[in-house]
Amino acid sequence: MNAARRRADAAENRARIIGTARAVIARSGEVKLNAIAKEAGVGQGTLYRHFPTREALLAEVYAYDVDELVAAAPALLTEYEPLAALRLWFDRVADYARVKRGVFAAVEAGVQRDLAANSHGPIGDALTALLVAGKADGTIRPDVDARDVILLIGYLSRLDEAEWDARARHLLRLVVDGLRRR
Structure with a gap:
């Protein structure tokens, strides 16, 4: 996979994590990172690379x-x-x-x-x-x-x-x- 595609994948993952977190907060207010990662379709490592806390x-x-x-x-x-x-x-x-x-x-x-x-x-x-x-x-x-x-x-x-x-x-x-x- 070339570097440009990896960057595009990372940007897509980041946007999906943010969108999912927003939906979870609006829906329940409960913020559990492992549940957000799962719902966003990314691994916990991916979530923590983008958002360490x-x-x-x-x-x-x-x-x-x-x-x-x-x-x-x-x-x-x-x-x-x-x-x-x-x-x-x-x-x-x-x-x-x-x-x-x-x-x-x-x-x-x-x-x-x-x-x-x-x-x-x-x-x-x-x-x-x-x-x-x-x-x-x-x-x-x-x-x-x-x-x-x-x-x-x-x-x-x-x-x-x-x-x-x-x-x-x-x-x-x-x-x-x-x-x-x-």
């Missing part, structure tokens, strides 16, 4: 979700009116928050603080882009900023898993309604 894997899952969430804002603005883009982005926020909650439950407090500190800036920037577009077209109230919205949606981390499906997206829609210019 559980925290390293969780940090990568979290970073991947932050990147996806941030990239979604400008993409949605190219396809939808600002208010619709914000609503669709909030749907992604609900998915992100579910995984974030699972990641934070599984890592130490110090790692949790580092993860949160590294995500607030990019997420705030993405949210600002959505709000600015909505203010420019007159659909979003002029008196709100990203920090207001981040504080409002912080409640997602307090929802019980049993309430998640029934309440997360509904509550985000209430926030969107409150942001709408009357």
Whole structure:
């Protein structure tokens, strides 16, 4: 096997591990590395080559979700009116928050603080882009900023898993309604 193919295989394995870990966290919040390796179809050695610790894997899952969430804002603005883009982005926020909650439950407090500190800036920037577009077209109230919205949606981390499906997206829609210019 040539070096380029080995690198491609390694990248595929890494992506499959991250995707599987994300699905496991969203599904159960329980992070057992041997179960993730098995479900991803890789050996434990492969998992540990990519992620030497559980925290390293969780940090990568979290970073991947932050990147996806941030990239979604400008993409949605190219396809939808600002208010619709914000609503669709909030749907992604609900998915992100579910995984974030699972990641934070599984890592130490110090790692949790580092993860949160590294995500607030990019997420705030993405949210600002959505709000600015909505203010420019007159659909979003002029008196709100990203920090207001981040504080409002912080409640997602307090929802019980049993309430998640029934309440997360509904509550985000209430926030969107409150942001709408009357």
